[in-house]
Amino acid sequence: MIPIPGDLHARYNRDSAGRDWLASLPGLISEALDRWQLTVDLAPGAEPWNGHGALVVPVLQNGVPAALKIAFPHDEALVEGHALALWDGRGAVRLLASDDARCSMVLERLDASRWLQDAPLDEARDVWGAIMRELSIQPDDRPEWRAFDHIAATAERWSDELPAEWERLDRPFPRWLLEAALEVCQTRGVVGRRSGTDVLVHTDLHFMNILATTAAGRLSLRGDYLAIDPQPQIGEAEFAVAPILWNRIHDLSRTDPEAALRERCHDFSLAAGLDPEVARQWSVAREVQNALWYAAKPGHGGDLARSLWVASTLAGSTLDALPRAHELPEPGEAVQ
Numbered sequence: 629m630i631p632i633p634g635d636l637h638a639r640y641n642r643d644s645a646g647r648d649w650l651a652s653l654p655g656l657i658s659e660a661l662d663r664w665q666l667t668v669d670l671a672p673g674a675e676p677w678n679g680h681g682a683l684v685v686p687v688l689q690n691g692v693p694a695a696l697k698i699a700f701p702h703d704e705a706l707v708e709g710h711a712l713a714l715w716d717g718r719g720a721v722r723l724l725a726s727d728d729a730r731c732s733m734v735l736e737r738l739d740a741s742r743w744l745q746d747a748p749l750d751e752a753r754d755v756w757g758a759i760m761r762e763l764s765i766q767p768d769d770r771p772e773w774r775a776f777d778h779i780a781a782t783a784e785r786w787s788d789e790l791p792a793e794w795e796r797l798d799r800p801f802p803r804w805l806l807e808a809a810l811e812v813c814q815t816r817g818v819v820g821r822r823s824g825t826d827v828l829v830h831t832d833l834h835f836m837n838i839l840a841t842t843a844a845g846r847l848s849l850r851g852d853y854l855a856i857d858p859q860p861q862i863g864e865a866e867f868a869v870a871p872i873l874w875n876r877i878h879d880l881s882r883t884d885p886e887a888a889l890r891e892r893c894h895d896f897s898l899a900a901g902l903d904p905e906v907a908r909q910w911s912v913a914r915e916v917q918n919a920l921w922y923a924a925k926p927g928h929g930g931d932l933a934r935s936l937w938v939a940s941t942l943a944g945s946t947l948d949a950l951p952r953a954h955e956l957p958e959p960g961e962a963v964q
Contacts, residue, residue, distance in 0.1 A: 757899025779863025
């Protein structure tokens with residue numbers, strides 16, 4: 629029996645759908661091991677890895693290290709395999725086999741102990757930029773492209789949803805910040821619909837979703853890091869910048885963290901061949917949407933403060949009521 633990590637169990641034990649999925653995991657694992665002729669590669673007493681919404685079991689396939697990933701069925705998990713198939717190991721973890729109906733897949737093994745979160749920011753910038761360039765492929769006639777939502781459609785939906793949610797939550801931040809996000813949704817949404825530069829976008833490309841390759845799995849023409857967990861959409865590549873602004877805030881300059889955040893947006897964008905101003909605009913909209921999501925969730929005051937700090941700083945006027953940048957909690961932590 630493969631143990632279920634405690635945080636994954638706690639997260640999905642809160643409702644009937646999650647409990648049903650947890651109860652199904654032993655059968656899903658056993659079925660996948662048999663179908664793909666996998667052998668569990670866990671040390672005695674060790675737990676498998678997990679992300680927010682998936683269990684990842686280290687396995688061997690014909691003696692070669694791999695990873696079996698089984699995700700809770702949700703929109704992003706249902707299309708993850710399609711994106712990985714299109715990238716085919718270029719900039720992202722290589723997909724070896726998949727079963728869409730069961731949200732399970734076999735992936736090449738990466739080094740889960742080494743991620744871009746721990747790399748110096750100069751190195752992280754260059755690695756992130758190189759990966760973004762590899763991931764930004766343009767649509768072709770392969771059928772997997774039909775699975776993805778368009779970022780312009782997301783922006784159009786936010787134009788309706790954000791004001792309604794802001795009112796429902798009793799206006800949790802100033803109207804000017806909401807209007808800054810809505811202006812981005814309206815302008816970039818139209819541009820995105822008319823753009824001839826649509827690419828496949830990894831919309832969650834933060835530092836912890838970029839893992840080091842293992843020595844055994846490294847190929848000569850691939851980098852030392854690869855992306856995982858893509859949450860893919862089609863549209864402007866600049867939509868991908870926001871997650872690296874929301875994370876590692878404590879690494880910003882203490883002298884002027886606001887200017888340093890805007891500089892990070894600029895520098896990471898250029899490293900990826902992106903337009904820094906378009907990246908700034910999309911990041912404002914994404915962080916306002918994040919802020920409203922967190923405002924609706926009890927216990928996420930720290931994440932709400934982080935999103936509002938990033939959004940308002942990028943919009944040009946950091947909100948006064950927020951903690952200072954280096955007093956903001958880490959992602960998932962509560963405000964002290």
